[in-house]
Amino acid sequence: METTIDSLLLGFSVAFQPGILLYAFLGCLTGTMVGMLTGIGPLAGISILLPVTFGLDATRAIVMLAGIYYGSQYGGSTTSILMRIPGEAASVMTCIDGYAMAQKGRAGAALCIAAVGSFIAGTFGVIVLTVVAPPLGQFALSFGPPEYTALLILGLVFLAYMSSTSLIRTLLMAGVGLMIGCIGIDVMTGHFRYAFDIPELGDGIGIVPVAVGLFGLGEILSTPSHTVTAKVTSPRLAELLPNRKEWRDSAMPIARGTVLGFIVGIVPGSAHIISSFLSYALEKRVSKHPEEFGKGAIAGVAGPESANNAASTGAFVPMLALGIPTGPVTAVLMAALLIHGVPPGPTLVNDHPDVFWGFIASMYVGNLMLLALNLPMVSVFVNVLRIPYSYLYPLIIMFCIIGVYEVNHSIVDVWIMLIMGLVGYLLRKFDFDPAPLVLGRAAGHIGDHFYDEAQGLARQARRGRVGRSLIALRRGPDAVTPRAIRGLRAWCGNHNLAEIGGVCPVGHTSDFVCLPV
Amino acid sequence: MTASPDGEHVGRRMILRRDHIAGGAFAVASALVLIMSGDLPFGTLASPGAGMMPKLLLVLLIGFGAILIVRAGGSPPLAEIEWNDIRHAATVIGLSAVATAVYTIIGFVLSMSLLMFVLLYFVERRMLWRAAVVSVGVTVGSYLLFNTLLKSPLPPMPFWF
Numbered sequence: 001m002e003t004t005i006d007s008l009l010l011g012f013s014v015a016f017q018p019g020i021l022l023y024a025f026l027g028c029l030t031g032t033m034v035g036m037l038t039g040i041g042p043l044a045g046i047s048i049l050l051p052v053t054f055g056l057d058a059t060r061a062i063v064m065l066a067g068i069y070y071g072s073q074y075g076g077s078t079t080s081i082l083m084r085i086p087g088e089a090a091s092v093m094t095c096i097d098g099y100a101m102a103q104k105g106r107a108g109a110a111l112c113i114a115a116v117g118s119f120i121a122g123t124f125g126v127i128v129l130t131v132v133a134p135p136l137g138q139f140a141l142s143f144g145p146p147e148y149t150a151l152l153i154l155g156l157v158f159l160a161y162m163s164s165t166s167l168i169r170t171l172l173m174a175g176v177g178l179m180i181g182c183i184g185i186d187v188m189t190g191h192f193r194y195a196f197d198i199p200e201l202g203d204g205i206g207i208v209p210v211a212v213g214l215f216g217l218g219e220i221l222s223t224p225s226h227t228v229t230a231k232v233t234s235p236r237l238a239e240l241l242p243n244r245k246e247w248r249d250s251a252m253p254i255a256r257g258t259v260l261g262f263i264v265g266i267v268p269g270s271a272h273i274i275s276s277f278l279s280y281a282l283e284k285r286v287s288k289h290p291e292e293f294g295k296g297a298i299a300g301v302a303g304p305e306s307a308n309n310a311a312s313t314g315a316f317v318p319m320l321a322l323g324i325p326t327g328p329v330t331a332v333l334m335a336a337l338l339i340h341g342v343p344p345g346p347t348l349v350n351d352h353p354d355v356f357w358g359f360i361a362s363m364y365v366g367n368l369m370l371l372a373l374n375l376p377m378v379s380v381f382v383n384v385l386r387i388p389y390s391y392l393y394p395l396i397i398m399f400c401i402i403g404v405y406e407v408n409h410s411i412v413d414v415w416i417m418l419i420m421g422l423v424g425y426l427l428r429k430f431d432f433d434p435a436p437l438v439l440g441r442a443a444g445h446i447g448d449h450f451y452d453e454a455q456g457l458a459r460q461a462r463r464g465r466v467g468r469s470l471i472a473l474r475r476g477p478d479a480v481t482p483r484a485i486r487g488l489r490a491w492c493g494n495h496n497l498a499e500i501g502g503v504c505p506v507g508h509t510s511d512f513v514c515l516p517v
Numbered sequence: 518m519t520a521s522p523d524g525e526h527v528g529r530r531m532i533l534r535r536d537h538i539a540g541g542a543f544a545v546a547s548a549l550v551l552i553m554s555g556d557l558p559f560g561t562l563a564s565p566g567a568g569m570m571p572k573l574l575l576v577l578l579i580g581f582g583a584i585l586i587v588r589a590g591g592s593p594p595l596a597e598i599e600w601n602d603i604r605h606a607a608t609v610i611g612l613s614a615v616a617t618a619v620y621t622i623i624g625f626v627l628s629m630s631l632l633m634f635v636l637l638y639f640v641e642r643r644m645l646w647r648a649a650v651v652s653v654g655v656t657v658g659s660y661l662l663f664n665t666l667l668k669s670p671l672p673p674m675p676f677w678f
Contacts, residue, residue: 055667168588172543172581175574179550182571191567193557194550217613224605390641394633395655397613401620401629402659406669414617418610425606429598430539448570455565 007349008130011357015365020063023056024362027064028369031071033384036079040396041089042072043329043438044216047208048399050336051406058340059355063362065336066316069329070122070363073272073309074370077114078378079385081107081301090272090308093280097293097300104296106246108239113250113298114305115374121258121306122367125313128262129320130360133349136321140346143322145453151324152447155268156440165433173432177440180205181448188452200412207335209404210441211328213417214434216400218424220393240375242298250302253283257306264307265314268326268439272311279307313363319344320356328438335442339407536592540585547578608640624674630656 014020034045046065053061076091081098094114101110143151160170183194184204195201242250257279264275283303284293293300318324323345325331337344342352349356374381404417427434554575557568616632630652637648663669 051663051669052667054669168581168584172578172585175578175581176543179571179574179578182574186567188565189558189567191557193567193571194553217610221606221609222602224602390643391637391651393609394636394641394652397609397636398629398633398656398659401613401617402625402663402671405620405671406663409670411617411621414620418613418617421613422606422610425610429600430535431592432539444570451570452565455563458563 004130004134007134007353007357008361010353011359011361012364014059014354014358015063015361020060020358020362021365023060023064024067024366025369027067028071028074028366028373030064031068031073032075032078032370032373032381034068035072035075035077035091036381036384037392040219041215042069043211043332044219044396044400045072046329046332046336047212048216048396048403050208050332050339051403053336054339054406056340058337058342058352059358061340062333062337062342062355062359063366065333066359066363067366069333070309070312070366071370073122073305073312074115074118074374075381076308077118077301077305078111078374078381081110081114082382083385090276090311091305092273093276093304094301096280097295097297100294100296101298101301105239106242106296108236109242109246110298110301111378112240112242112375113246113254113302115371117250117254117257117302117306118309118374119367119371120254121261121310122313122370123364124258125262125265125310126360126363126367129313129316129363133317133321133356133360136317137346137349140322143346145450146458148324149447149450149454151322152443152450155324155326156443159268159436159439165431169432170436173427173434173436174440174443177210177437177442178444178447180210180437180441181444186452187449188456198412200408200410204445205416205441206407206413207331207438207442208407209413209417210420211332211438212400212404213420213422214424214427214438215328216396216403217417217421218428218434220396221421221425222428223389223393236379240378246298249298253279253299253303254306256282256286257303258310261307261310262314265311266317266326268318271315271327272308275307275311276304279303320348320359321346323348325439325442328435328442331438331442533595534589534592535595535598536585536589538595540582540587540589542582543585544579544582547575547582551575551579605640609636612636612640621672622675625671626656626660627674629659 015024030045030049031042034040034042040048046068049068050065053064056064073090076086077094077098079085080091080094081102084095084099086092086095098107098110098114101107156174159174160167181204183201185192185195185202192202257275260279260282261272261275264278265271280293280300280303283297283299284290287293287297287299289297312329315326315330318326319330319334323334323343325334334344337355342348342355400417400421401414404413405411407413424434427437551572554568554572557571558566559568559572560566612632612635616628620628633652633656634648637643637652638645641648643651660671663671
């Protein structure tokens with residue numbers, strides 16, 4: 001615990017640097033707007049703005065991008081309550097009772113409860129993340145390819161059950177994503193798979209063109225400008241405070257939504273969307289007055305808004321501790337970290353403590369910023385909606401192209417994005433959720449590699465009966481446990497491992513390097 | 518000819534439904550890719566080849582596509598899918614494709630200005646001067662932001678920017 005507090009203090013010393021604070025603020029501000037605007041969700045927002053972070057260091061980049069993610073959960077509630085327009089999918093449930101409250105003249109109270117609920121849920125999520133992620137990361141250091149393969153399969157099974165569409169549709173999407181992940185050179189055998197003599201495809205299809213195409217361009221293609229009409233209304237500052245009954249009625253829904261959202265957030269799937277649906281259903285079930293739901297029940301705002309914020313924080317646990325994405329947004333954030341040379345996963349806490357703890361500390365600060373931004377500034381933010389969509393979507397297309405091109409400076413990526421945009425449009429027409437496809441793409445790329453490695457280790461284990469030790473050694477010095485050394489010693493005879501430090505001289509295996517310990 | 522409870526005629530005439538097309542498309546596409554994958558070695562379970570994972574996946578996708586077709590009865594008829602946005606989609610994707618084709622040839626500023634101008638003036642029917650100012654202003658601004666401030670180069674114009 002003492003170590004955690006020390007580390008957190010290190011994080012705050014990073015997070016309070018003016019540069020980090022500025023990028024946290026920019027992320028939260030952009031996220032709030034992304035959450036409000038129809039046609040651009042957090043995934044597209046993060047992907048499009050990814051190149052903006054290329055000139056930054058890893059901490060600033062991840063702080064800004066994560067700010068967009070959790071900021072969008074705050075922003076989405078504003079348009080849902082005031083205009084019955086969900087800026088992004090997780091705010092759909094807020095439309096029902098939030099807008100009904102606005103019709104009764106209680107828009108300010110609904111906005112305040114949504115913001116306070118989001119703040120409590122977000123802060124709770126960060127506290128649990130602070131406590132859980134480092135030990136989980138330490139535990140995951142003992143994971144090897146077999147464990148990761150099993151974990152990815154478990155993730156895909158969870159995904160199938162937790163998706164917003166039917167089981168078969170989700171599996172189909174995840175399968176297509178896994179197939180896309182197979183494109184490129186097979187690292188174990190060196191074979192080109194489905195590269196069609198296009199050299200750029202040798203490295204595979206990146207997650208950014210897939211995500212931007214499906215969620216950014218795909219949404220624009222299916223949203224003609226004449227269908228987007230927004231009559232902007234904004235509450236006065238004096239109307240923002242809820243009355244005592246509204247506070248009392250929202251306390252338990254916020255608490256339930258927070259816990260439920262965080263748990264759902266850890267599980268693969270479109271967690272922030274599903275958590276808000278589950279929370280709404282839960283509140284309606286436990287309410288003494290379920291008939292009030294749909295007519296302006298404050299619990300119908302407090303629960304879902306808390307849940308989607310807690311879920312977006314919960315999703316960071318497997319990403320930071322295990323290096324496994326649980327949703328398309330965390331998959332893109334992982335790609336962003338990799339672009340900045342910081343591999344997410346168990347080694348992140350030890351190898352890049354400034355990034356890890358700086359990021360966590362910035363989330364405490366970011367949640368406070370969002371509370372301050374979203375309450376008094378709400379009447380300012382809604383003015384963003386006055387920008388006509390006919391001006392907005394050409395701008396989004398341009399940023400989609402910049403965003404995708406800048407990752408690898410490859411025009412092939414832009415073509416892939418266009419194709420994915422078309423695919424995204426068709427998937428929407430045929431009622432498929434593209435989120436499992438992005439997740440499948442992320443899992444496929446690492447899953448295939450882990451599976452092959454696991455099989456290679458299993459072969460070695462059968463021959464030499466030291467598989468577990470080799471698996472531990474293969475992962476690097478941090479993973480070399482006394483048990484692993486004992487296993488290798490038993491296999492190698494009486495060699496002093498400290499003297500080996502290279503390829504095993506007795507040639508028990510040519511595949512593995514015995515690391516110095 | 519018999520009638521199902523919801524009034525559909527079963528036997529002689531089958532209503533083409535959304536999931537018939539979706540499932541069929543996935544199954545056919547997966548089968549085609551599977552045929553193309555002939556040169557990839559499958560290997561064995563203990564020693565997987567480069568083709569094992571994709572081939573297993575493709576077989577699964579064909580299976581899932583078939584299940585979707587079999588269970589298509591509950592999905593809405595194909596005719597009920599609204600395609601009123603197809604013109605917008607085709608225009609946007611077509612113009613974006615043209616802009617992408619010339620992106621590295623004529624540079625970022627020219628290609629994106631033209632794309633935005635065509636979308637604003639010809640597609641969205643905005644005023645000429647406003648469309649021109651927004652297109653050029655936003656594009657040049659973005660170019661300066663990325664090239665100068667963020668040091669992340671965008672394709673330059675062959676003669677100026």
